[in-house]
Amino acid sequence: MSQPIKSLSISNFLADDALNKPQLLALIELAINIKNNPSDYSQALAGKSVAMIFEKPSLRTHVSFDMGINKLGGHALYLGQQNGKLGERERVSDYAKNLSCFADAIVARVFSHDSIQGLAEYASVPVINALCDVYHPCQALADFVTLTEQFTDLSKVKLAYVGDGNNVSNSLMLMAATLGVDFTLVTPVGYEAQSSIIEKSQTLAAASGASLIITSDINAIGKQDVIYTDTWISMGDEDTNKKAEILTHFAPYQVNHELMSKANASVVMHCQPAHLEEEITTELFDSEMAVVFQQAENRMWAQNAVLVSLLKE
Ligand code: NVA
Secondary structure, eight states: OOOOOOOOSOSOBOOGGGSOHHHHHHHHHHHHHHHHOGGGGTTTTTTOEEEEEESSOOSHHHHHHHHHHHHTTOEEEEEOSTTOSTTTSSOHHHHHHHHHHHOSEEEEEOSOHHHHHHHHHHOSSOEEESOOSSOOHHHHHHHHHHHHHHOSOGGGOEEEEESOOSHHHHHHHHHHHHHTOEEEEEOOTTOOOOHHHHHHHHHHHHHHTOOEEEESOGGGOOSOSEEEEOOSSOTTOOOGGGHHHHHHHHGGGOBOHHHHHHHTOOEEEEOSOOOBTTTBOHHHHTSTTBOHHHHHHHHHHHHHHHHHHHTOO
16 A cells, blocks of 8 residues: 655755654655555656766666656656766756756766755755765665664664775764664774764764764674675775775775674675675675665665655645
């Protein structure tokens, strides 16, 4: 049965800390409802078009938005770099205003969070962040859909992220802190989350009652239910001269069976693409503990919940 779609009272989906706990829980519930009853939502975006800007490569995000919008009866248009780099051939503000003439929503994967903010400031239609340098909110929302499916009580889950402090860990930490999920961030020295994100997460965790541990000591991982990891080198950070140094520096932080046993964790997560034998072993990625393809599928249902909520009449 389709459920009444609650208005989110926000006009864009840009960063994880823009949503409070009831809003996030409503989106998670809606995503699961759309997943279980896709035909009830098959006309939810009928007659609507979504422009999708991609400054960076994408497999899951591109396909899940395109096919997800199709499942809602809408139309998706992919805009790569054929029109020049965002902000170079024409201003971000003009890009946003032009797209608003035709599209009902804008999805954008960009290098800089400033570009997303610029699009949102000047577009007259909702803007959805499909990854920037600071956040990956669609991924975090999908991950909490996956955790809701995996565990009966989200508030009792202990989640740790091990690896590079990046867009994925930022979004996960902010959303965990908002939802009241205990979170441990383990990053090597020099690769920590930016202090502004840590401070925001600490404030949110204090309000929700979640425990938040931030450390560079992999031996301080403690008991966990879930361990999450992501690439050690994100898109836009590739500097081939530093790769060997990064691999050595990050080696103790590899997520493998030994770490899973030490933390007593039963579930491993990865947003993909995975760099096998770097941040995660092939054996663990291919094991029964990995929920990586469930995470990938849930990207589509989570994003559809966001689209349906933002485009509600
Ligand atoms: N942190 C990664 C996520 C890829 C989905 C990156 O930004 O490249």
